[in-house]
Amino acid sequence: MGFNREPKRALIASGSERGTEYLTSVLTGNDYDASSPVSSAAEARRRLNAASYDLIVVNTPLKDEFGADFAAQAAENGIEGVILLVKNEVFDQISYKTEESGVIVLSKPVSGSIVLQAVRIAAALHARLAKAEKKNESMQKRMDEIRLVNHAKWVLISKLGMDEDNAHRFIEKQAMDLRQTKSEVSQFILRTYENQ
Numbered sequence: 001m002g003f004n005r006e007p008k009r010a011l012i013a014s015g016s017e018r019g020t021e022y023l024t025s026v027l028t029g030n031d032y033d034a035s036s037p038v039s040s041a042a043e044a045r046r047r048l049n050a051a052s053y054d055l056i057v058v059n060t061p062l063k064d065e066f067g068a069d070f071a072a073q074a075a076e077n078g079i080e081g082v083i084l085l086v087k088n089e090v091f092d093q094i095s096y097k098t099e100e101s102g103v104i105v106l107s108k109p110v111s112g113s114i115v116l117q118a119v120r121i122a123a124a125l126h127a128r129l130a131k132a133e134k135k136n137e138s139m140q141k142r143m144d145e146i147r148l149v150n151h152a153k154w155v156l157i158s159k160l161g162m163d164e165d166n167a168h169r170f171i172e173k174q175a176m177d178l179r180q181t182k183s184e185v186s187q188f189i190l191r192t193y194e195n196q
Helices: 017-027 041-050 068-076 088-101 112-160 164-178 182-193
Strands: 008-014 055-059 081-087 104-108
Touching: 008 017, 008 041, 017 055, 017 112, 041 068, 055 068, 055 112, 068 081, 068 088, 081 088, 081 112, 088 104, 104 112, 112 164, 112 182, 164 182
Parallel strands: 008 055, 055 081, 081 104
Antiparallel strands: none
């Protein structure tokens, strides 16, 4: 696509050679390296255990199973994007079965441009979820810090007879004077006074 970025790794699992060739041609040159396709879910699972992939495209049915369960497991295990191609007759049933796992289901026959759109949507959703997860981790870390500082304040109140405002100021002043975080000061307070 001309953005000069490292190609992402794609695993194509397809029960038909024609489907494999088609999907490989669609993905190759569009920011994806899809050079090692497989024909069965067992082979795909072995590949996932040995290497990491950014995208999995499953063209059903596979040689050893249909492929929907494999796709759902891959999506639940954190693969950036999982796209499942199924016949139109089973599209609703398979979509319903796999949508909670985060699998994008497309009905066959499907054009290359639709496959690429699904790939881009999967990548965009993954990026958005990663940002939300990072924000959630940051908020959780902040909540843990607040709990720790509050616990230290209550230790100072009960052991040293401080009121809440003085305990809070004491922790903040210690953090500034010692050039430590309030969490580090709180941990020291807890180690010092809690077992007395």
